Amino acid sequence: MMETMDTEQELDLLDRQLVQALRLDGRASFSRLATVLGVTDQTVIRRYRRLRGGGLLRVIGLPEAHRVGLHETRLRIQCALGAAVPIADALARRADSAWVKIYSSGTEVGCLIRSHSRDERDALLLQKLPRTQHVTAITSHDLLHGYSRNPGRRWGAEVLDEGQVRALERPQATDGDRVRLDDADRAMLALLARDGRAGYPDLARAAGRSESTVRRRLDHLRESGVLYFDVEIMPVHFGCETEASLSATVAPSDLAEVGHALAGHPEVAWAAATTGTSNLAATVLCRDNKALYAYVTERLGALKAVRQLEVVPVLRAVKRAGLLTDGTRLFDPPAGG
Template sequence: MDVTAADPATVFDTLDRRLVCALQVNGRAGAGLIAEALGVSTRTVTRRLARLQRTGLVRVVRMPDVEDAAVGALVLRIRVLRGRVDAVAQALADRPDVPFVDVMLGGQEIDAVMLSDAGARDRLLYGQLPATAAVTETTVHTVLHAFADAGQWRAGHLDEAEAAALAEPPVARPVPGSVPLDELDHVLLARLGEDARQSHAALAAAVGTPESTVRRRLHRLAGAGLLRTHTTVDPRLLGLAVDANLWLDVPPGRLAAVGTALARHPQVHGVFATSGPANLLAVVFCPDHGGLYRFVTDTLGPLGVTRAETAIVGWAVKRAGVPLRRLDRPSGRASGRA
């Protein structure tokens, strides 16, 4: 079944997809810059972006630094009783320390990422999950190294010149704790974590600080590499119907090379070395199941991967801290195309 057929608001045309890609390159880019890079009018870009945000199908949020946030994170694989997956997935998604939640195809497994201290971790793993009658088994993997995360993925609907016109100058990734942050910095970062496209004026009004001060602070934070953004969108709206987690066995001596190679692949939106039975996790988007097969055979095969467990995502519940709308459940919101 075409999941977009029931709701016109979930149909993305070529320009919609190009706008999403523009936001992937530069989540805080203004409408004028995007219009110039894509060769369309500023008015059209403004109206299209407003519609995409209003329907809740696209959100741009600030993403924590990959090394700071991902290393030491837990990847949970939770087996649940059939028919109870929605309740458990929603309970996990409601937690602020769980930014990613997926329900796997078949409806009996939930995969989630947890970023938390030892106390909250232990309460969840040793208290709350075992006490939940719907949970039958939990497997825990620790992220040991991050080769690439979702904030670095690009959907590929822009050419190199368009992407270059939108890209901000590269900045070095900050060493955790090396950039001093005061209370105002933390408040601004938290607000951008909810909506990274808020204007300087809107942020200034929200925090009760002069706009000139907000501009200076954001300029400093951007220069320190602390304003990376992530554009959350269901990949099916971009023509990518299959979302899969690949749990890979790689010879230890090849782990760094394979992880680095996969991080450069355009279909990969996350690569992590992990503890547990598999030592590398790659998360990929493919146009269809045939594309996933070709990825396994043509990409993983030559890299020397010895075993690959393929788990297909049935429903992405939460990405980068943002709850996602299910395309097969119409929102009832009105929509209009510019």
């Protein structure tokens, strides 16, 4: 049985080192991780199992949406008083929702939908949500471009020295053409979305292919930038108790520069260009409201191309990284009803 962990327990230095190491290479072997961290294999395995079993850490393998034909749409849904929680829960149960959050007003739900086709997206926007009781308004924006960032440089996680980082980091793959996935690919990706460290025997069984074939395919998808690995961890255990959603308006000529600058900030967990008047969206994680104020006024304030900014605190994150504890899978068809 896996060890469990008190959700109020703070991560120690080795825990933090392991988190950063896994962000740099989510599928690095335990022996390689142990060598880089200067501990034994069994120590790394124990730490990983304790964090994973306690629900504090999860390595996930996710595709670059535009490379596999997924349409990403950011929704802001206004709800009647008292309706946000059930509406957020219903959205979180959908296989096509990547994340779902309730904002601080308690009457607004934000979510990111990844649809297999525009018809699937339109069915949600034009049929399902408008007919949902207590939904009073919907704002929808398509994601145009996601801004990449160094996975090992993130809020509170920079605890490895440069030599350790170099030993683990992988070259950044350049963007490429759309890749057509077959059923075996989808089965493999569905498993990796739940457990990015799933073994090759499990991946082979899911895909109905040999282990060698699955290994080659996974390596190809990863090296070509179609598949990436990240670590989902509760921000509070890195001392980040304040989460906020940002919507900014930037001149089109400055959008790429500002987006890449934002993605380079340790406080930013996610950043993307979107359609709409507010054409840049981001998620920010800070220690507290004072730190959020400092981030907005100092680091964001230094980006003179930002013309307008909306900062909306997150009251509750209902779903993160496309996953729920019931095993919802990104590549399952959207839930009906």
